[in-house]
Amino acid sequence: MKSKAMVLEAPGKMSLQEFDIPEIGPEDALLKVEMVGVCGSDVGMYHGKKTRKPRPFPIIMGHEIVGEIAEIGEAAACSHGVQKGDRVIVEYAFGCGHCNNCLMGKYVQCESQFCYGSMISCNDQKHLWGAYSEYLYVAPHAVVHKISRDIPLESAVLISAVLGNAIRWLRIIGEVTIGDTVVIQGPGQQGLAGVVTARESGAANIIVIGTSIDESRMKLAREFGATYCCNIDKEDPLEVVKHITHGTMANIVMEVSGRPQGLIASLDLVGRGGTIVVPGMYGMDTEIPLMMDKIVYKEAKMLGVFSHNITSVIPAIKLVESQKYALEKMVTHRYPLEKAELAVRVAGREIKGEDPIKVVIVP
């Protein structure tokens, strides 16, 4: 049996290829990909943005994964707690299972950096290491969660790498709590998931900062619970936050604009003793000048945050399955596998006339 997959051969070069489906042993599984989200990091990868180590091209991208178990070994069925035919999501990172970080449960920080859709070449054994593909190889240490079939696929695809990220960054690491003022810079998919997370965590003020091109995103932000949306082309965000908080500024700033200027502004937006959560990704060749004494005098914290893990994905599943928020409204564009390159470019806002929030591929 073969699987079609869209391969990123080198930056800016994608092609549809066919791979042998790997043999599924007792500890392996095979996923029929039903939908995969296009992450902002996929856009960066497509353009050759520098990352933690050189990309092992050729790569099958795709780490926001939902699908159906097509085949599963006996040991894998036992360890993942799923069976053939179940609808599941698969987390981005999975550990080697034996390095110190893995043994401490920190598989996102595994020394081997195993993860889907970015750090394993499709030339490697098993080939199907990304979900821009009809089928995905589910490795023994992959983190798999069974989900309900009652929720739309468009919501399911956002559980791990969108909402799961926001819950980990803002709530688990950033410790947002009741009554907080949360400032979210950048109303993209992560920012919108941040709004939901902040609201669920009891934040009193949820201020979203964007620009004039973000109108449809801001509209959804309001619907999800943003208490104020600030367009920096029209208003000074510093003044807005100062006014709303009576000068005390934000308890937590989530910097998901992806722009160095956003990070620089975070130092002023955060209040005394506050926290800035920084998921980046500015590029491993980009240095950002920061006036660090602002952090010192405020005794503020600046925390790097990266990806999701089981501690955030489990609450994300529960929240999405509750259907309290119409998260599926984030999905504005759907493309077949053959159009993956266009999907990536639309997600990168490179196609005139398109106003994407979340782009997905349906292989």
Ligand SMILES: [Zn+2]
């Ligand atoms: Zn991602």
Ligand SMILES: [Zn+2]
């Ligand atoms: Zn490990």
